[in-house]
Each structure stands twice: as C-alpha cells, then as structure tokens.
Amino acid sequence: MTTVEPAADTRTRLLATALRLFAEHGVEGTSLQMIADELGVTKAAVYYHFKTKAEITEAVAEPGIRELDELVVEAAKHRRHGERVDHLLIGFVDLVVRHRVLVALFSSDPGIDAALAKSAHGVEGLKQALISIVAGPEPDVTARVSAMVAFVGIAMVGGEPDLAEVDDETLSRELLGAARKLLGRPRRRVS
C-alpha cells in the first residue's frame, strides 16, 4: 500500500531536504539518489519533480530571486535618492542574512547563474537595477565601484561560513554598517 501525497507537498519537502544535504555535502557532493534516500522515496519519485540537480538548485534559489526582484521594484518607488538607497540596502542585507545558508552554497556554485537568469529582470538587468538605484542613473566609476563592492561584499560575506557563529541580527547590522560606510550613507537613527 502506498501513501497518496499531494505532489506540491512532496516538492516542498524535496527542496527542503535538498537544501539541507547541499549545506552538509555541497551541491557537487549531493546526488539525486542521496536526496531520494533521505526522503525515503525512490529516485523515480525525485525524478518526477526534477530531471536534474540543476533544476533543483534553481528551484531552491527561486524564492530568494523573486524576493530580490520585488525588493528592487519597491526600493525604486521612493521619491528621494537616500530613501531608495536605504530601502535597498536594508532589504538586501535582510534577504542575504535570512538566506545565508543558501547564499553560502551558491557563492561557490555556478548554479547561481542559472537561478539568477530566472529573475524577472534577467541577470544583467538585476545587476544594473541594483547598481543604478545606489549609484544613480549615470554613475561615474567611483560610484559604480562603491556600489558593486557593497553588493558583492554583502552577498559574499553574508554567506561566509567563517561567520556562521555570528547571529543574524549582529551580522545584518555589521553588513549594513560596512555598506553605509562605503556609500557614505549616514547611520540610520533608531526609531
């Protein structure tokens, strides 16, 4: 007798299990078979949802990419430049730190490119949107470099395994502080 389970639920459990195994063994070191074993299902059952591991890494990253897409749109709505920058920086730090396990995985896996390509803005569009909000529409080299260092720094350092022992709140505060210093933004008042 087999248990009939809604496909959507299996898919969710499958992605959660995959993420856990990726974090433990790396994306390279995790096979579809390992995911099936951990879930207690057949490889065919995994295969029903995802044909390749690349499809799994994309699906795992998808909610974060969607959040990032929305963040860029929301941040751009502010009237004042400073408000756009603050909205984007705070949101970006928050997103990276909440997904830090995932970010750590992708910073050493080429799968991030495939996942980013799923952005509504496209990979290049997303990069340009992030940079132009912070650096303005026609930025000089100084503004572009500062903005790039800020985003790359937040994303890569946010996922850094050496900082795994630092709690989310502290890490968020420090990443935001570093980005603000770099971009010459005043520290936010406690409200």
Add this chain to the structure above:
Amino acid sequence: MTTVEPAADTRTRLLATALRLFAEHGVEGTSLQMIADELGVTKAAVYYHFKTKAEITEAVAEPGIRELDELVVEAAKHRRHGERVDHLLIGFVDLVVRHRVLVALFSSDPGIDAALAKSAHGVEGLKQALISIVAGPEPDVTARVSAMVAFVGIAMVGGEPDLAEVDDETLSRELLGAARKLLGRPRRRVS
C-alpha cells in the same frame, strides 16, 4: 620532420593559450582539444603536460597565488599596523588588477579552490592571514566583516566584466579608495 621544442616553452605557450581561450569561451566552454587545435599540436601533446583541465586551471592561477603568498609575508613585516594594512591593500589591488582576466574567470569557476589550496598558507591560512593583517590579531565582528568585505569586494569587482572598459590605473585607484573608506584608512599622500 617534427620541430623539437623545449618542453618548458610548450608548457608556457600552452598556459597562455589556455588563458586566452578560457577568457573567450569560459573554463567550462574550453576543451583540451580546443587548446591543442589553437596551439597547432595534437591532444596527446597537451596531455603530456596536463592530464585534466583542472590541472591547467591550477597551473594558470599558480603565479598569482604565489605572488599573494609573498605579499602576505612582506606586508606582515612592517612594524606599524597602518603600514601593514597599506602594504597589503595596495599590493592586493595591484595583484588583482594585473590579473583581472584571470580573476574574472576564477570568480565564476570552482577551480579557484583547487588553485588556492596550492597556497603555501593553505586556503584557510591565506584567508586568515589577509584578515588578521587588516583587522588585527583578535578582531571583533565589525573589524572582521569590514576586512572581508574589502578583500571580497576588491577581488570580485576587480574581475568584473562590466568594468572591462575601465583602465587598470583608474580601477586600482577606485578599488583602493573603496577599501580605505571601508577600513577607515586615510587616503595615501601623493609622494
């Protein structure tokens, strides 16, 4: 009749050709056969020097890693903290910008880990050495995060294809400026 050529020279030409093809087609998109064709030799001739593409990517990165090892040792020799930081930052920016094609390749290729493992300090040792010179021997979270953002930012943004049109001197100045702002180091006086 075959031309007898010193093996060392073939190896050097092979690595230069590999780097050029990597830059054009990506590491993934370059095969041993393509390298052989481009050099006008047989695949067996390539195979005589390198058994796998991974061995080639390691060999291509090796001089840069060795320079980085030396830089860390030299920077650490200064008596004053500020001098150590300046030596390391200036040297690191210079190294990244001189090797920016290579840096761009490795920032999206897992081969960087294998190459970094060849460091005399080891991957973790190298990271720790860079951070401890800048952040001091027992750094707090703020100092660690700032140092990490600075190094990751220099390395990733230095290899950024979107900045390929910016000349080396300008890029170096901007990367150094960003790192100094982040680390609270004064701008260097023109001497």
